[in-house]
Amino acid sequence: MRLWREATLAGVQFAVIRISLTYVDEIILGYNIRNDSSSPFETARQGVVLYAQKGMTMVTNAVWLALILWGVTFVIFLLMLAPAGAVVYLLPGHLSGWGFVLAIVFAWALKAAFVEPFAIASLMQVYFEAIEGQAPNPEWDLGSPKRRASSAS
Numbered sequence: 001m002r003l004w005r006e007a008t009l010a011g012v013q014f015a016v017i018r019i020s021l022t023y024v025d026e027i028i029l030g031y032n033i034r035n036d037s038s039s040p041f042e043t044a045r046q047g048v049v050l051y052a053q054k055g056m057t058m059v060t061n062a063v064w065l066a067l068i069l070w071g072v073t074f075v076i077f078l079l080m081l082a083p084a085g086a087v088v089y090l091l092p093g094h095l096s097g098w099g100f101v102l103a104i105v106f107a108w109a110l111k112a113a114f115v116e117p118f119a120i121a122s123l124m125q126v127y128f129e130a131i132e133g134q135a136p137n138p139e140w141d142l143g144s145p146k147r148r149a150s151s152a153s
Helices: 002-021 024-035 040-053 055-090 096-131 146-151
Strands: none
Touching: 002 055, 024 040, 024 096, 040 055, 040 096, 055 096
16 A cells, blocks of 8 residues: 555656656756757756756746646547547447547547646746746856856866
């Protein structure tokens, strides 16, 4: 029983980490575009450091957003059952099980097309508000000139 609880806890922790890191690349790309830097690699590095500095804020928002995302996806799935069932009903033969599969495919496609871009935009808004006026902490930034100078001496 204890092993099962530990495995479940580890699974939940892994899910939280996975959810919070799903959209990091899009957020950092948005940071690069917003700053219009002549050195995109330097700007991206600074963006990652700022993301790490505001990690708890980003993780909390990502978890809530993921729960909302899956809830909306489930509602879309329920709404897609009727059209999928109608399509399968029009096909000849015994294809009633395919209505369920078709509803899943429709829901997944709508999630990817409409819901996930909303999630990315929401997390970008949280990120930009969290880092407003912030500078990357040199102790967190392995590539900063200050960090390189202190490690060389």
